[in-house]
Structure formats: structure tokens, C-alpha cells
Amino acid sequence: MFTKILIANRGEIACRIIRTARDLGIRTVAVYSDADRRALHVDMADEAVHIGPAPSRESYLQASKILAAAKQTGAEAIHPGYGFLSENADFSRACKAQSLVFIGPPAPAIEAMGSKAAAKTIMAAAKVPLVPGYHGADQAAAVLRQHADTMGYPVLLKATAGGGGKGMRQVWEAGEFEAALAAAKREAANSFGNDEMLVEKYLTQPRHVEIQVFCDRHGNAVYLFERDCSIQRRHQKVIEEAPAPGLSQELRAAMGEAAVRAARAIDYEGAGTVEFLLDRDGAFYFMEMNTRLQVEHPITEMITGQDLVAWQLRVAAGETLPLAQDQLRIHGHAFEARVYAEDPHNDFLPVTGPLLFLQPPDSSPHVRIDSGVRQGDEVSVYYDPMIAKLVVWDEDRDRARQRLAKALQEYRIGGLTTNLDFLYNLATCPPFRDAELDTGFIEKHHAVIFHDSRYDLGRDLPLAAVYLVLEQAQSAARNARASTDPWSPWHATDAWRLNEAHLHRFSLSLHEQQHDIAVEQLATGAGNRYLIRCGGGTYHAEGSLQGNTLRVTIDGYQTRATVAPHDDSFTLYTQDRALQFKRVTPDYGEDVEQGDGGGLTAPMNGTIVTLLAAAGSRVEKDDPLLVLEAMKMEHTIRAPGAGEVVEFYFQPGQLVDGGATLVDFKATVDE
Template identity: 55%
Template structure:
């Protein structure tokens, strides 16, 4: 077994690999960019070496630097994690040439599966079922359009060298083909350095089911059952679960056999995932093989009692697989939710900022004994994260905060545990997707396992409900937190002075204060708090209710509201109050109504950059008359394209940035004049 390995990655996967290595007595070397100097993965490894500047091309994608660091630190092997260099055949070969073990599959297997078109030709020869489509080398736009016409719309365009939803476009008709192809190729070249695409039939209401495979150097190859990854946004997974709901033993065996055929066809070694697209009738087709560990591997670990990273290390060291196919069993049900810094209400745009406060559900350390698992009950809740409170989510890397994984004896129990765990997740400092995930988990469609890749779009009304009025309980908790903070501050500055106690005492009357708050949707609330001997009277829009503080423990408050008791956590960030109560997160901005009189809401950045990024296309010209909704500028941020469209009919007076320019969040991109 290795004595020291280098982890050529960052974030939660680097921390995940380091945890297993530590359990096995293997020392670890971290590499990091300048942006990650204080990152969690740097702290949890035994050694850490600077790679270079923040951009991945100057740090985490510099294979020669990483190999040099491995040699200089005495590492015997390199674990690439996922993303970055994990599926780079040239890097794997360079490791071998330097005398280092690449903890992954052979370079030949990566090359065979690295091109989606070549892989599908290979799978066809191996007897693995394929979706009708074109997977060849011809890339002329007119030829590809003819192939799309032949296949029949809707057609899915996919980057041949891609993954993770990058460089994918669904084309509904022939008229939209050319624009979608151009956008797909731009994103593909930016993300993978290769703009080659393939086209295939876009199935209606398909499920995304993948099979975890594992092979060793002795010729053993097994599958560790399936994961259902159908719930997606922007072709990227949001919720994953294992086993797949409704999977019969016969279908599981058929998909497992097909996955093994795919792995054996390329002489696979190590951990890999064969991804299938499945019809509602049970038929399935090969999509691609990911020649690495998957982000969602924890749900497989949960239901099989295995540590897949340990298996990777043992196989890479030349050991046989820890278990045979007959020894594997499915136990219970597991779910994984990806906690992202993103705004679901704004098209899932990534959010950048500092995690001012971060509270996670209480997690039981995930332990699996020995080489194959102890066979005991898995952890009920597990949190895999690469960030801590105080860390920043930057524009340079994926905006994932954590993976929240739960296990239950069955799917119903796992769903309940996931909903409860999401209720306990608290993030302050940037916009997150926790509330959206909770709605998703509790939605009727997901609870009933009515799954397909369009689940989010089909249930938009439920998952993206209109803004609602702020609950009185949240308003009361924020107001009490504010008043109690004033008391504490007054005691510190005016001890012994009765006039500085901030208790609201008056000689001949009761103090009535109007506290002005504005919620995150721009709605104003002006509750009147009248000070009473043992609390307050809250009055707002004809409602009057007595309020009293029952208990306070730091940021945790218990308040009596009329005849009811409410409990919550109030995190204050400047004049912004984050109230977590009854599983919800409410944001209130405290303000002086006089100071804010006359202010209007901003236009919402409709002609401004939604986040820091690069201009990749300018579709309008100075003086051009455009129609409402017409695309004007395309930006790229975090390897995703974002289109800025005309908010009204009007004229483009000026183009403020050129292709290739970096722009800041909120920067105006065009001067635009609306038609009166």
C-alpha cells in the first residue's frame, strides 16, 4: 500500500479522499491555487504546496507542475478526484512515465470513453443498446443539420468531449438548430478545448440511471448497483438516490450486465460509472461512461456499506477487489442533495460571496470498516464539504458548498430524514438552494417517484412558488432579536445609567416604536412594537398580538406569540436579519424609513452582468433596433453561458464590452434605449 499520495484536486472531493487516506494510514499532499490558500482541503492534508494563480488553467490543470510536486514531496501516487485532470489520458501517461501511480483507469480506457462519438461506436460493437443519433467526425453545420432532420426533433446536441451538463442543448425544431449548435460549440471549446459535438434523439420523459462499476488488475469486474440521477437542472444533477425507485431485479441485472460489457470492452480498471438514459417503459440506452469517481458516489457507499475511495487505493496498489458480485447486497435507501451557492429563482445563477455563517445538520461520521465495510448500519446523515464558515465561494470554481447525504431503512424514511436535515441547514452571506431542495424533496412528484429529467420544469409552479407574505413569527423573531441586541449594547456602554438601558420605559406613557423591515422580495413591513412590563404588543395591518421573550441562547430565541410558542435562530449580518424558523429561511433588511424614502428598486440587472465573467459573444451592433427578448450579449461564468436579452423593444446605443473582456458583477454591458 502507498505511504503517501498527492491529491490533485480541491474542495469536498479532496477532503473526502484525504479522510479515507488518513483512515488507512496514508499521508497526503494537497495542492492549491492562490485563491485556495486558506481552503479546507489545504488544512486537512499533511502537506500542501502552492500550484499557481487562481484560474484552473494556471493551477489545477497544470499536470507538469503537479507531477513535479509529487516527486519533490515523495508521493508515490496521484489521486485526481473528479473534474480537472481526472479523465485526462495524457496526464495519466505522464504520471506513469514519472514513476507515479495514477489512481484511475488506464489511459487507453479514458481515450476510448473520452470521446462520446467513439465510445458509442465501441459500445455498438459490444452489444450495448444505443440511442438513435449521429456520432461521427463530420462537423459541418449543414451536415449536422441534415442529420438532425433525419433523426427527428427534438434533438439533443452534446459536446463529444464533455460532461457535467456542459455543452448540451436541446433543439426543438430546425429553425433553432444553427444558433443552438453555435452556442454548444462555444461552451464545448471553453470547457474542454474541443468543439466537436454529436446529435441524438431527445427522449421524452427519460430517466437518468447510472451503474457503478469497479474492476481490478486481476481481471475481476463487478457492478455496485444503480443510482437514479434524473432530477436535474441545466442538465446537471441536483438530487441523486440509490437504489433507483421501481427498479426490478431483472432490469437491474440487464443494466448491470450492459455496464460490465462496456467496462470490459475498454479493459477498464478502477472506479467508473456507465450512464444510461431509460424510457418509462423500462428500455434503456447507453449515454456515456465517466472514467472516474462520481460526485454522487456516497449514495452507493451508503447502500452497499463500502468505501469506494478505499477500493480505488487498493486496486491502484495492485490488490484484488475487496468483494465479489455475490457478496454485494443493497441495504436501505440513500439520497444525496447538492448544496450549491446559486439562486434557483434566477435560473440557478451561481452566487459569489463569503459564508458569513454556516450551520449544518448534525452528522454522524461515516465509517466503513476494513476493506469491504463493517456490515453495520450506515450513518443516518452525512455531510461532505470542502468549505467552512468564513470561506469564500469564488467565480473561479464550481459553486458547490456541500453534499448532504442521508440513509434510511426505506425510501420513505430517507425522504423524511432529508427534509429534516435540509431544515437544519443554515447559510448566511450568499444565496443558496437549500429552500428549493426542501421543496423538491417534499414535492408530490418526487415523493411518489414520478421521475424524469424534466421533473423540475414540469413542477415549476410548486417548486418556484410566488412570493408570499412574511410570517408574523419571523417578523416577531427579527424584531425581538433587534430589541434584545439594543439592550445588550446599551448595558455595555451605559452601565448604571437608567436612561441608557434601552428598556423602553416612559414616565407617563408606553413607548410605541415602528420598526421598518423589507424582505428579500422588496416588500415593506412596518410593525409597531409597544413596550409592556413583560414584553411587547406587536401591531401590523390590523393584527395585534402580545409578544414575550421566553428564552435566549446566543442566536437561538424562543418567543411567545399570543398563545403559541415559536422557536428560531436569528443571524444578524449588518442590518440584515436571517431568520430560520419552522424549516424556513426568511431575510429581512432593517432600515430607517426616512433614510430610504423615495428609493426605487433597481431594474434587476437586465442589461448588466448577472455575475463576474467573460463576454464570449456580442450579438448586437451599435444603432441596431431590437425586439424584446432578442439576445444581445452572451457571457460565460463558471463554465456556463448566460444570455442577456433585450428587456423591451428598443435600440442599442452603444456596446460597452468586446468579446474576451472580463466584466464585474453588475457591470452595464450595453447602453440601451427603449421604444416609447
């Protein structure tokens, strides 16, 4: 076994590897960029080496810097995690050339699966079922279009290199083909440095089922059963589960054996995942093989009781697989929910900013949190916006699903928008409960997932109002204690007015809706009791605030919330929901827009990829104007209405800050 390894990654996967290595008595070396100088994985490792600026292409993707760090610290092996250099054959070779063990498959295996087109040729020879499509070398747009027309729409354009939903587009009809191909090729080139495409028949209601395989260098190979990864947005997984619901033992064995054949066909070593599309009739088709550990590997660990990272380390050290196929068993059911800093109500647009409040549910044998961040850390524009993986296990699917819902209720994050409410709605909706799974699940059940049924303005607004009054009183009391004149009337907080009601007024934003609130503080001697008018109703309330715990009674209904205050906002975490309020300040006219034109702004820091219109051109509503790449995704900026593109302020390749005006756009004025 190794005595020291270097982890060529960051975030939760780096932390995960460090924990397992520590359990095995292996010392660890972390690498970090400028943005990760104080990151959790850096603190956890025995040693750490700085490798460059924040952008990954200048740090985590710099193989020479990683190799130099390994040599500098005396590491014997490099674990690439997933992403970055994990599926880079040249990096695998470079490790070997410098007598370092690459904890992953050999370079030829990575190359064999690195091209989706070449992989399909290999899989056909290994008698692994394939989706009908074109995987040829001729990449002329006319050839790709001809094959799409021949097989019939819808089709799926897919980059032959890479994964994670990048360089992938659905094409529903012939008229969309050229634009979709251009976008897919552009995204593939930016993500993988390769814009070659394949065209496949698009199955309209498939499930995404993947098989975890493991091989050693002694000829042993096993599959550790399957994971259902059908719940996706933008072809990226959101909630995964294991085992896949409704699979018969015969189908499970057939898929597992096909996955092992795929691995043996390329002389595989280590952990890998063979991904299949499972059609409604039970037929399954090879999609791709990921030559690395997957993000969702914890649910396989939960149902098998095996540590897959420990398996990786043992296999890379030359040991045989810990178990044979007939020794592996499925125990219970597990889910993984990916907790992201993103706005599901804004097309899942990533969100950046500080994690001002972070309180995950308690870990237990049933609940596991894999995370690489702590309270106060920043979700950076430079990396994936995933905050954590929430993993739950129980004896059967329904119990595990209920645990997932409870854990999502208890997960508390403040300071930026997350997908926690979206995940809760998804996990508790009837179609998910009944396992009606396919890759179009979110779009198909949009109405039952995107709802705010857990919000009740009759409770939420009075709760916030009581907090604001109590917080104001406590703040004034603190100021009075620190003042040279504690009896100054400026420290009074009872809203006293001569011959008038003691009245506080607030304006708060909740779910992007502004609400005006009036709080009348009842007569002296009545304690912290209030009459609250808001949301069209009148409520009697009383409450107390101790630390960050708020206790309130509203018209006889008692409730408790945890408070996370921020600069101009605050979050109240109740038993079943997180309420994010923002104080609305009066508008005195300072922010009146200048000029007759209109500007379109960048939703976040990013890079201009391409301009899709010309300065001086006239466009219609929703016409694409430019493409911005940020946080590993492309975002198309569209015209807000009919008008003229006056000027672009940035050109392709230039970096822009979030909020920067990108386009001077003049809307058409109806006469």
C-alpha cells in the same frame, strides 16, 4: 499499498480522499491556489503545495505544476478526484512517464470514452444499446441540421468531449437549431477545447440511471448497482438516490451486465460510471461513461457498505477487487442532495460571497455531510458553487426521504442565498414522494416545488420584530457598560416619547418584498412585551434573546429560533424554515439613476464570451445581447425591452466584476 499520495483537486472531494487515505495509514499532499490558501483540504492534509493563481486554468489544470508538486514531496501516486484533470489522458500518461501512479483508468480507456462519438462506436460493438443519433466525423452545420431534420424534433445537441451538462442544448423545433448549435459549440470549446457535436433523438420522459462499475488489472469486474439521477437542472444533477425506484431484479441485472461489458470493452481499471437513459417502456440506452469517481458516489457507499475511495487506492496499488459480484448486496435506500450557493428563483444563478453562518445537521450513521468549507469561508467565483453533499440513509425509500427532509430543515447557512428551501420543497412534494421521476421533473412540477407555503407572515414578521428590539436593547446596554456615562439618555432603548407610545419602526425585506413594522413597547414593568403591527395584522408578543437563541411567544404561540446576524441582514432559523431578512434603509434620493439611458449589469464576476448584437442596433424585448461565462456556466444577457444598443463596455475575453455595467441600453419611449 502507497505510503504517500497527492490529491490533485480541492473542496469536498479532496477532503474525502484525505479522510480515507488517513484511515489506511497513507500520508497526503494537498495542492492549492491563491483562493484556497486557507481551505479545509489544505489544513487536513499532511503537506500542501501552492500551485498558482485562483483561476483553475492557472492552477488546478496545470499538469506540470501538479507533477512538480508530487516530485517535490515524494508522493508515489496522484488521485485526481473528479473534474479538473481526472479525465485527462495526457495527464495520465505524464504521470506514468514520471513513475507516478495515476489513480484512475489507463490513458487509452480515458481516450476511448473521452469522445462521446467514438464511445458510441465502441459500445455498439460491445452490444450496449444506443440512443438513435448521428455520431459522425463530418461536423458541418448543414450535416448536423440534416440529421436532426431527418430523425425529427426534439433532438439533443451534445459536445463529444466533456460532461456535466456543458455544451448541451435541447432543440424543440427546426427554427431553433442554428442558435442552439452555435451556443452549444461555443460552450463546448470554452469548457473542453473541443467544439465537436453529436445529435441524438431527445427522449421526452426518460430517467437518468447510472451504474457504478469497478475493474482491476487482473481481469475482475463488478457493478455496484445503480443510482437514479433524474432530478436535474441545466442537465446537472440535484438530488440522486440509490437504488433506483421501481427497477426489477431482471432490469437491474441487465443494466449492470451491460455496464460491465462497456468497461471490459475498453480494458478499464478503477472506478467508473456508465450512464443510461431509461425509457418508460423499460428500454435503456447508453449515454456516456465517466472514467472517474462520480460526485454522487456516497449513496452507493451507503447502500453497499463499501468505501469506493479505498477500493480505488487498492486497485491502483495493484490489488484485486475486495469483493466479487455475488458478494455485493443492496442494504436500504440512500439520497444525496447537492447544497449549492445559488438562487433557484433566478434560474439557479450561482451566488458568491462569505459563508457567515454554517451549521449542518449532526452526522450519524443515517446522515453524512461531505463538504470542503467551514464557516467564514468564501464561495468563490472561480470554482463550482457547491457547498456540500447531504447524504442520508435508511431502511427503505420513504424513511430515507423523511430523513432527507428533516436534515434539510436542520441545515443552516447564512450570508448568501442557497438552494436549501428549494431542496426541501422538492424532497417533500407529492410527485417526488411517489417516485414519478424523469429528467424533466423540475420543469414539469415547477408549481409544487417553487412555493413559499412554509412562510407565514403572521409568525415571521413579529419574530423578526422582537429580535430587532431585543438586539437593539442589548447593543445599547453594551455601549452603556463601555461608556464613561452609563446613565446617558442616548443609551435608552425603550423608545420613550413624552405623552406618546413607546414606538419602534423598522422596514424589512423578506422574499424581495418590503414590510413596514411598528413595535410598541408596553408599559414599564411589563417585561419584554410588545404590541406589533405588520403585514396587515396586530400581534401581542414577548421574548428573550440569549446568545444566538431567540425565544418568542406570539399571541400564545411559543417558538424558538437560532439567529445569524450579518452586516445589514440577519437569518432566523426556526424548526421548519430559514428566514432571511434584510434591513431596508430610508431612500433619501442619493441613488437616482443618471442620464436617459439604461445599463445592464453583470450578475457576478465573469468573462465576456461573445457579443450577440452590434452597437447602434435596435433590438426587441428578450433579444440576446451578449454571453457572460461565470462559475463554469454561460449566462445570456437579454434586452429588458425594445430599444437601442448604444455601446458595449467590454469585449470578448475581458474579465468583468459583478455589478459592472455591460451595455449602455436606451429603451424605446412610446409616444
